[in-house]
Amino acid sequence: MKNRRTYLWLGAVVAILLFLSTSLFVNARSSTLTYVLYGDAVNMDPLEATDINSWNVMSQIYEGLMKFRPSSLEVEPCLASHYEVSDNGLVFTFYLQKNVQFQDGTPFDADAVIWNTRRGKEKAGTSYYADLVWGNVKDVEKLGSYVVRFTLKEPRTDFLTNLALPFGGSMASPSAADLKNNPIGTGPYKMTNWVRNKEITLEYNSNWWQSKLTDGVGFKSVRYLVVDDAEEAVNLLRQGKAHILSYVPPELVESLNAEANVRLVETQLLTTSFLGFNTKSAVLADAKVRQSLVLLLDQDYLIKQVYKGFALRSQGPLPPALEKEIGCRYLSPNYEVGARLLREAGYSKENPLSLTLEVPLEPRDYMPSGGVKLGEGLKEVYERTGLVKVTFVYKPFESLLNDLMEGKATEAFVLGWSSDNGQADNMLTPLFHSKSPLNFFKYENSSVDEYLAAAQTELDENKRAELYREICDMMLKDAPAAFLPTPTSYRALDERLKGYNINPINIEQLYDLRWESPPFQG
Numbered sequence: 001m002k003n004r005r006t007y008l009w010l011g012a013v014v015a016i017l018l019f020l021s022t023s024l025f026v027n028a029r030s031s032t033l034t035y036v037l038y039g040d041a042v043n044m045d046p047l048e049a050t051d052i053n054s055w056n057v058m059s060q061i062y063e064g065l066m067k068f069r070p071s072s073l074e075v076e077p078c079l080a081s082h083y084e085v086s087d088n089g090l091v092f093t094f095y096l097q098k099n100v101q102f103q104d105g106t107p108f109d110a111d112a113v114i115w116n117t118r119r120g121k122e123k124a125g126t127s128y129y130a131d132l133v134w135g136n137v138k139d140v141e142k143l144g145s146y147v148v149r150f151t152l153k154e155p156r157t158d159f160l161t162n163l164a165l166p167f168g169g170s171m172a173s174p175s176a177a178d179l180k181n182n183p184i185g186t187g188p189y190k191m192t193n194w195v196r197n198k199e200i201t202l203e204y205n206s207n208w209w210q211s212k213l214t215d216g217v218g219f220k221s222v223r224y225l226v227v228d229d230a231e232e233a234v235n236l237l238r239q240g241k242a243h244i245l246s247y248v249p250p251e252l253v254e255s256l257n258a259e260a261n262v263r264l265v266e267t268q269l270l271t272t273s274f275l276g277f278n279t280k281s282a283v284l285a286d287a288k289v290r291q292s293l294v295l296l297l298d299q300d301y302l303i304k305q306v307y308k309g310f311a312l313r314s315q316g317p318l319p320p321a322l323e324k325e326i327g328c329r330y331l332s333p334n335y336e337v338g339a340r341l342l343r344e345a346g347y348s349k350e351n352p353l354s355l356t357l358e359v360p361l362e363p364r365d366y367m368p369s370g371g372v373k374l375g376e377g378l379k380e381v382y383e384r385t386g387l388v389k390v391t392f393v394y395k396p397f398e399s400l401l402n403d404l405m406e407g408k409a410t411e412a413f414v415l416g417w418s419s420d421n422g423q424a425d426n427m428l429t430p431l432f433h434s435k436s437p438l439n440f441f442k443y444e445n446s447s448v449d450e451y452l453a454a455a456q457t458e459l460d461e462n463k464r465a466e467l468y469r470e471i472c473d474m475m476l477k478d479a480p481a482a483f484l485p486t487p488t489s490y491r492a493l494d495e496r497l498k499g500y501n502i503n504p505i506n507i508e509q510l511y512d513l514r515w516e517s518p519p520f521q522g
Helices: 002-030 052-061 110-123 128-134 230-238 250-257 287-295 299-305 320-326 335-344 371-383 397-405 425-432 446-457 461-478
Strands: 032-037 066-068 075-077 080-085 091-096 137-144 147-152 189-195 199-204 221-226 262-267 271-277 353-360 388-395 412-418 481-483 489-494
Touching: 032 052, 032 230, 052 189, 052 199, 052 221, 075 080, 091 110, 110 128, 110 137, 110 147, 128 425, 230 250, 230 489, 250 262, 271 287, 287 335, 287 461, 287 481, 299 371, 320 461, 353 371, 353 397, 371 388, 388 397, 397 412, 412 425, 425 446, 425 461, 446 461
Parallel strands: 032 221, 353 388, 353 412
Antiparallel strands: 066 075, 080 091, 091 147, 137 147, 189 199, 199 221, 262 489, 271 412, 271 481
């Protein structure tokens, strides 16, 4: 009897130890979500940041008066509990959530909203996102501790949507001293460490006001791991050392899709990419030369050789989903006409056009195979004529972006742009309005500026679409850029993650993620 009790006791102890050790192992593996970024974030200030990696991280730290519904472009109240709009569309009254604090303990109230609004208006002249969200605000008033009223200069259809944007619309702590490097918002995660070009660590914000509404968060921390090499990133996922990859190179899509422990999520992002021309440079000041480079861009070759079939031909400055709504005309590739225009501009095989092209090194959502592979494709496309000689300069994305922001001389560059609010204006005004700080083409056309301004206040959808078609026609002649194929973008996830969602403008809500079962062991 004694031996039997001893065995039972020992069996119970072993069972408990096994349970505890397994639980501790699973919890240890489950407590941190590792997310691979191809390249570091650049800036965490909502009024200064412009890059997609900063967008990804900031979406977990900040919140706005409005937010996007999961996997949607529709918005609903967030830090505002509800709102009212006047009949003329000029006055918006927001009733704020109570008992909300920023991650540094500063209360979120009407004063905080007014501080963010005034800061945005002050930066509207130098920051595209500040101007997008706050430039049309004529006045902001405090009607109570948790009530604010905005009066707009003119009615705009996108005001509520823009208040949900991580860039521009995020509410930052008025007590923050250095938002660029130390972001402080009201969101589910707060940044605790940033080792440049290596990793960013976010920890759960235990004072998050939505914890009870969302059953907390599934992961106590998020580790953004900066990896430049796509093969290395994929191996980390296969080994269980990473749980989400922000991009999947086209050449690896089929092999990853066949793996049992990996799930691919196709993301229909509103993104465009382009070979941008400095219209003021000596080489590219002639519109005929720029037109020739548009006509010589063999998109079918690039789709096959660079994107491995996972891309669509571009039809101009708008991504496919918006292009279907607007219907812009675009110059189809034409080798013979492109070569003829170059000869008419004075170039020949003995005297080819010498072009310097700057390309970001890291993979991006619009360039999933990385800059070198795209550069190889562009070199083949242009130099096959014998009329063009291209010199490539590869730079880290942050370095290239900083050079362009500072106005440093360049002839041509590869970049991309993602829509912030799902509207055509947001694809055109930031890039091509002559006064935009993001107009790296140095493109100036007063008629384009006038039509863009008219479209912003035109409430009739058909009339607005016609204005955009006119803008596209003007850009056909001016050719400030040659638009590259639009890739099919994928996220790669650990198969056991559940609750993942992403909307068409690349906003993810990582607090919704949970383990469906313990993560696989690499």
